[in-house]
Amino acid sequence: MPEIWLAPLHGLTHYHFRNCLFRHYSGFNAAISPFVPVQETAKLNVRKWKDLAPENNTSVELIPQLMGIIPAHFGDTMNALHQEFGYTRFNWNLGCPMAPIVRKRRGCGLMPFPDEVEAVVAAACRQPYRFSVKMRxxxxxxxxxxxxxxxxxxxxxxxxxxHPRLGEQQYAGVPDWNALEELLSVLQHPVIYSGDVFQLADYEILSTRFPQIKTWLLGRGVLRNPRLAEEIQSFASEKDGVSGFNNFCDDKEVLRVGNGEIVRFNEFYEDLKQTLEAYRGANGSLSVLKELWHYFAHFFHFTDEQLHSLLVIPTPDAFDAAAKKLLSSETGKL
Ligand SMILES: Cc1cc2nc3c(=O)[nH]c(=O)nc-3n(C[C@H](O)[C@H](O)[C@H](O)COP(=O)(O)O)c2cc1C
Structure with a gap:
């Protein structure tokens, strides 16, 4: 059976989202957190990193992701996260392509500088923790x-x-799976795959082409279809002849209506909305909900026009009423 992990999506897959997702959908073995910056001991107060607090992460194992380039800061930050929260596994973000990060030689911006990369890895591996890297x-x-x-x-x-894209591509174009193949032939560590698994068919194709990959990190595909991990697990268990994971349904109409999936999505969405509002207030959560709707729109096969009519609504109450109307209607326009 594959391992399915939830990907870090900064601004989206923080603990409120993760906990709602894991309450309503299964299939996930672990998650990597959106990045936090490494710092020297004197500046660290990891208690303020609520996203990593154990009490906010009780259902699925979380691996904190670190962002930074100064080797000594990794030991300081990992030690603090270990002492305060008990973490023993850490991931380093060497893949973020966003311009302000890249300009500071962080994330993917450090990839052209292998000596600096090696200095961080050497320092981190001297610590008594399991250290991993996420790269492009x-x-x-x-x-x-x-x-x-x-x-x-x-x-x-x-x-x-x-994630088999170049940093300069950001998220445009398609991944380069031939280049991934070459990278896999050089890399001797276990590899976790991340990128453009949006539906079961993508997993089928990629897991056939790369049988050595056993763990799949799903990001935008889960936001588009929160039951994607269940579908993959069910498919894999049927293929392996393992019983007990029986959520797979490949008939789109049955999936959308008869199988109760819309009802389940609505329950998930309501839980998420209330959780975000309790934390950020109605106005504060509106921008996050709008960002998420770019992805949720795929689940309902919204047209661009339907999505646009939702995203232009300026107030939380009107937005909520419009979202509910769209959710209860297969084709309805606002
Ligand atoms: C909005 C957004 C935020 C992201 N934030 C992070 C992050 O904090 N750390 C990280 O390693 N990758 C981050 N990523 C990259 C994803 O983890 C993932 O590698 C990428 O989206 C490709 O996988 P997907 O097609 O399954 O989403 C982010 C991607 C997006 C779209």
Whole structure:
């Protein structure tokens, strides 16, 4: 059976979202948190990182993700997270492609500098924790990723997550699976795959092409269809002849209506909305809900026009009423 992990999506998959998702949908074995910055001991107060607090992460194991480039700060931050919260596994973000991050040589911006990458990994691996890296193919060229893979092979990493795009692509275009194949032939660590698994068919194709990959990190696909992990687990258990995971249903109409999936989505959504509002207030949660609706719209096969008519609504009450109307109607326009 594959392992399915929830991907870090900064601004979206924080603990409120994760907990609602895990209350209503199953199939997840672990999650990686959206990144937090590493810091030196004097500046650290990890108690303020509520997203990582154990009391906010009781259902599925969370691996904190760290962002930074100064080797000594990794030991300080991991020690603090271990002492305060008990964490023993840490992931390093070497893949974020956003311009303000890249400009500071953080995230994917460090990939063209293998010596600096190696300095961080060497320092982190001297600590008594399991350390892993999440990277892309490279910032500007897959050669960068190959060189980093050769460096990473010299250290006892727990795993490497690969999103097979270049940093300069951000999320545009398609992943380069030929380049991934080459990277896999060099990298000697267990690999976790991340990228563009939006439906069961994507998993089927990729798991056939890359049988050595056993763990799948799902991000935007879960936001588009929160039951995607269940579908993959059911498919895999049927294929392996394992009973006990029987959520798979490949008939779209049955899936959408007869199988109670709309009802379940509505319950999940209501829970999420109330949870966000309790934490951020109605106005504060509106922007997060709107961001999420870019993805949820796929679940309902909304047209661009339907999504647009929802996103332009300025007030929480009117937005909520419109979302409810859309949810209760297969084709209705606002
Ligand atoms: C809005 C957004 C925020 C993201 N935040 C993070 C992050 O904090 N850390 C990280 O390693 N990757 C981050 N990613 C990348 C995802 O974890 C994932 O690797 C990428 O979206 C490809 O996988 P997917 O197609 O399953 O979403 C983010 C992606 C998006 C779209």
């Amino acid at each position: 193919l490279g910032m500007h060229s897959p050669e960068e990723g190959l060189e980093i893979a050769r460096r990473l092979n010299q250290y006892p990493l727990e795993f490497v997550v690969i």
